[in-house]
Amino acid sequence: MYRRPNFYTSYESESQMLPTYTKKVVALLAVSIMFLMPFSLPVIDQLPFVRFLGDGNWLRPMATVFIFAIAALGLNILTGMAGQVSLGHAFFMGVGAYTGAVLGGSPGGGLWGWGLPIWIWLPGAGVGAALVGIIVSPVAVRLRGLYLAIVTLGLVFVGIHLGNTNWGKKLAGDPGLGRDFPTYDIRLWKEDKPLVDVDNDGHWLWFDVSDTQKQYLFLGVLLLVFILIAKNIARTRTGRALQAIRDRDIAAEVMGVPEFKYKMIAFATSSFFAGVAGVLFASLAGKLPATQWSLVLSVEFIAILLIGGVGTVSGVMLGTFFVVLGPNLVEQFTVWLSDRIEQGGPVGSVADAILTEGPDDLGPVSIATQTPGYALNVFDWNLVIYGVLIIVFLIFEPLGLYGIWVKVRNYWKRWPFSY
């Protein structure tokens, strides 16, 4: 029985977080690469894609990936696990951001801010969002599907409107310019010199680290914590109750799962994740206007779940990578293509067929800023690719990138009898 997959002798072994030896090794490797990636180390430098992403210019997008992943994990609890579609995720991120800003932000200029340290404002942002989630949930738990989506959609607009009210401006600052958010610096209390300085270049252990690298590492640790929380929720009574509600709410109630209570828990947990991610996002930017927490942001999380695969942590991670880094990669690819044209050869002529370099050149992708002809520029193509991908995934691969991986894995697992 030793090392036979899918054969479990106890519930504990079946519900392990990393059930197989291979998974443990892969997880360990992934985590070490994640943390060593920003540094110039002999082995890491040899890994092509890792070397590329670990480069200075990519660290900030990578940090954004981590934050988005935390928020997406939260939405995954609500949508993937409990089956409740929410378009209000951006609103809860905003609630978290401003709770955090009031707790940790600097006062002055008519803005509220108490200047508390990060160990208060970071969880506080999550708790604040969770409380708002609980307040909203009595309405939300009575609805599902499209109706719930519309109600939560309303929250986003309510939020943006509140930002324009007078007390909203005390929270969010000027509607056009935004307000400052607290930095990641770790302090015991309000002392001047932080215990751990995350916002300036410095020296950690054996490494010289820049501010961007510090933020990346800090967010990486937080992401791991939230992955553990999300994974654990799935393995508990709560997780099973939520899945029962998702699969058939009436059947779940008949079996004694209190629907109202568990939907409320799902809303609160999901909002907690969103709140923490919201304040981290705002804090990374430093200054944001209230319009940031818009429908666009909510839709991006729906896209992450759809493309990555609903209901699994790995799917969420894949989806976040894809959605957040996708546009950057497409642009990088275009740059690469235009370099190939200069070099010529067969690759060069393919690149030439794709790119439009002047008014008389044919090709669907234009590298000019202004494109009066039919060719679209890279930025427009990004929008097209994004939309097409969502459609393609919905039609052909509803389980998302994660589903593709499972299929590939199963093919080789059963090889040569994969039919």
Added chain:
Amino acid sequence: MKKLTTRKWVKVAVPFVTLALVAAACGGDDDDDAASDTTGATGTTPSVETTPSSDTEPEGTEPADTEPADTEPADTEPAEPTEIATDFGVTDDTIRIGLNADLSGIFAPLVTQIVDGQEAYWEIVNENGGIAGRQVELVVLDNGYDVPTHLENYEEMAAESADGVLMFSQSTGSPHTAATAEALLADDLLAIPLSWYSGWADPAIGENVLELYTSYCYESMNGLTYLAGANDASTVAIIGFPGEYGQDGAAGAKLAAEALGLEVVYDGEGAVVPGSDQTPVITELVNAQPDLVWATVNPTTLAEIMGGAYAQGLRAQWSGNSPTYNFQLLATDLGPALDELYTHSTYTQLWNSADVPGMTEMVEGMRAKRPTAPVSDVYIVAWTEGYATQQILEKAAANGDLTRAGVVAAAKDPDLEIDFKGLSPNQTFSGDPNDYIVRESYMYDVDMTKFTPAGTVSDDDAGTGFTLLEGPFVSDTAANHDFQQACYVPEG
């Protein structure tokens, strides 16, 4: 089991796919191919390390930058004829200038034209030998009108390595520029904002933000003064977006109304929320029946409000801050009403509207470099950003200091007066802001007969539908205003 959830998903998600298409702008973007790629190898070695004043922080050795291929020693090059200190974004043959611009967000239609215009401008500069013997390379990144993306781009271009730029000849958007204002100071970088908030001139807010032309606030004072004089008016309604744009414009309009003795019959400062239902504002306007309306909104919102009020019988004279109006509105049903009632206020000359050297240079330059580009007024913005950047950099080179700090110093040099060659009033940035800020603006009559819907820059008759009424002019209110801080001071 899985099937059911999937179906539910399809039902719920399909309506939003369309939304996602429109809304996908949020993703991070970066791109540096858009400009002419001049040279592959850009050496990290500063050519002449004299660096008199540039305090370039040692920067925690950035382990990420280890491409050895990038270090091409300058020893193969002959010694520089004039000793010019450099640090980041400048090599012996290249100067890198950054544009952190909105190429896919809500202002993309205008900003892509501005960026295109700047690219044309620098192509001409490069053909004429560049700046201090160096070719100018533009680094254009798209911020998608998204603050976090803007910051990502900023970090990339502010890098203290060969990847960095010397200054930003454009930084699109107020919240975006505000989010980088402190970093600009810390990194010794200059940025020309695409935003005309009066607060930028206040060193406490925008020390390294070089606002070109006048601000919303002074534009409102001049515009309202002109309108009142031309129409024998006694009442005015003021409407605008909440925030630094709408409320700065409204602040100026109120100061002017007070000075002119105009009665403000409807104060809609901050009442126009973009994207929401404008019926309440329209109703207030129609009930108030003002002689004049001063608006600080965007073209779509203007069309909605002005069209609504017009349909209900309001025949006031309208005007507003740039960019409340766009000449493309003439192609809509509102065209005749705009022709009759709207007066356009701007900070600069408009396309082919004046016989000044800058206009000739710009029109000929665009015709030579972008013959098929659609006709537009914003190329003037591109050209003036180009003039300002070029003259600042030439001044820095003349001072022998093309470092980032040297460029900042050059911009604030008392000897430097930026010459816009008649496209806009000349400008300096040294001394007390109250002494140097620009207070002049222009008023244009909207004229349907001068509008060609699909004209290109090469077309002699192509026009954007304007006749100059007055400008550059300054009203007494603007001239006498004591600038100590922004007209509208937001909380925060």
